[in-house]
Amino acid sequence: MSSPPAERQSRTSLSFPTDSSAVTRSATIWHPDGSVVLQARQTQYRVHWSVLSLHSSFFHGMLGLPQPPEQPSVDGCPIIELSDSDSDVENLLRALYDPLFFVQRALPLSVIASHLRLGKKYDFRGVLETNVERLTHENPTTLAGYDALKTGNSYSPTRIVNYHGLLYDTITLAGETNLLTVLPCAYYRALVGSLPVRPYNCTSCPGSGLCLVRHFRWHTARRRHGRDPLSNHQRACNLGRTALLRAQWDSGNTFGWTEDQSEEIGCTDPVACRHKKYAFFRRHVVRGSLAPFCSVSYVDSLNLCAVCTQAVKAKMIAGRQRMWDLLPTFFDLPPWSELRDEL
Incomplete structure (x- = not known):
């Protein structure tokens, strides 16, 4: 041998x-x-x-x-x-x-972390790949995979046991083990605070009120060897939030239809529809809302005419996909086609 x-x-x-x-x-x-x-x-x-x-x-x-x-x-x-x-x-x-x-529906992240560390170190290939699959299932690389995990507009993990701070420990673990394909989705969830547990609400932070700095520092204090993920991960999240906030309103992206104030062909109430589109844009820009992957069904609540509703939904479907295709680049990562896990 x-x-x-x-x-x-x-x-x-x-x-x-x-x-x-x-x-x-x-x-x-x-x-x-x-x-x-x-x-x-x-x-x-x-x-x-x-x-x-x-x-x-x-x-x-x-x-x-x-x-x-x-x-x-x-x-x-x-x-x-x-x-x-x-x-x-x-x-x-x-x-x-x-x-x-491995038949268990959900495993603790601490167990998954052990398997990743030793699986890579001693080449337990089957163990390694099984646990990588759990992390990538919860943090998918496709928009269809991301949508499938949501219940309404919320998300709770199913293959990893949920606990206070799971998302931030997942980001740290993915960084330590070079599971780069996990990071774009995990970073985005950190920005929108989609996990149901929020240990901090920082009044000095805009948008969701989710203070990334305090989150990472709090969880860093609990990690072994005192390794600090703050500088790299928090920098990536800060870059991503700024870029995503701007990009979601660009023409061709999720809410790019708000820039087009011309009437849709066949619009039955041009003045009202134009006003409702502008009101939506103004309200969410002022709030600093970050929702490039929100459900297309949200358009129904705008009460546009039937023609405009269908046209806006079609534009949102294409815009959501375009934003997802660009998601890693917002965090200064390679595009999906080049992003690889180092196993």
Whole structure:
């Protein structure tokens, strides 16, 4: 069998920890017939080489390596000390040993994060791709996918357990793991505050009242190692909000029809329809409303004549799609056609 790449070998230590007295066995993942012991920090997990090598090319390669005579062991099983957190390792092993694990409708983001980190590091390809699919399902790359997740004008996640601050942790995780296709939709949701939980309302912020600075700082304080996602993600959101606010009113975009004050062909009440279009434009510009992907059915509430209603709906359908096609570029990201996840 081929040896694992040198850069990956360097991440894994095969030496027994100095303070062995503090080491404990996992209460949940310790198989008496296991053939290898993984140690993460001070916790050991007895598992099977066959299970690890079946799912991971990294461990498949290690299986064929000769073991040094002084290799520490437990009950004849070699010990592999990992530099990862015990929670990450346990989350991964639970999934490998439970055939129904991924059948669960929704998983906690903390579990998904563990799978992404270790899936990339040790090449657990199936685990990695399954969890990437969960994130991309909730943060789609198509407008049809985005619309399908909405109930009315609201959205709640279905494949990730919702909690206070999920959206901001998702953005941070996507940035850390280079899941770039997740970011445009997640950034946009951060701007419009579409998740039902809002821990802050900042009176100094325009528009939705959703203070991105305070949100990111609050969630950063809870993250491990003190890594701060504020500068990059908040900058992207600020750029995107300004660009989206302007672009949604441009000709050919979602509300571009408000610029055209000429009567639609066959309009039955030109003066009234023109006035209602202008009133809509003025009201929402003053409010700083950001809604480039609002439902086309909203047009019905404008009470335009039947001819203008149908014409405006057609223009909005095309405009929404055009705005979605441009969405990543508003956040200084490559266009959808060039945006790639680095797995």
